[in-house]
Amino acid sequence: MSNLFDNLSDKIQHLSSRVAKDGKKYIKSAVSKGEEIGYKGKIKIEIEKLKWELKQKYNKLGIYVSEKKISKSITDFSHDNEFLDIVNEINKLKLFIEEREGEKIKGNKIK
Numbered sequence: 087m088s089n090l091f092d093n094l095s096d097k098i099q100h101l102s103s104r105v106a107k108d109g110k111k112y113i114k115s116a117v118s119k120g121e122e123i124g125y126k127g128k129i130k131i132e133i134e135k136l137k138w139e140l141k142q143k144y145n146k147l148g149i150y151v152s153e154k155k156i157s158k159s160i161t162d163f164s165h166d167n168e169f170l171d172i173v174n175e176i177n178k179l180k181l182f183i184e185e186r187e188g189e190k191i192k193g194n195k196i197k
Contacts, residue, residue: 129190140179147172
């Protein structure tokens with residue numbers, strides 16, 4: 087009878103150690119996946135914020151051009167420093183958005 091209890095006790099200990107080991111592995115996997123999803127989400131939010139900023143820059147550029155056209159009939163902005171600054175800001179934002187989207191794609195391929 088004690089042999090039966092010893093055998094049962096050994097099986098329970100083996101099962102509990104296996105569950106603990108496998109559980110640890112699954113928890114680590116879940117935490118890792120959560121971090122990966124969090125990172126991707128952070129990049130997506132940042133990209134959307136940058137796109138919103140880009141839209142604001144385009145609006146600023148449009149307002150600037152229309153005001154210059156209406157007030158002074160200016161159509162050539164090639165030597166206008168403020169115009170060139172706004173265009174440069176737009177270009178920088180577009181390049182940064184492309185860079186962040188590349189990171190997002192890289193993150194998807196890492197899986």
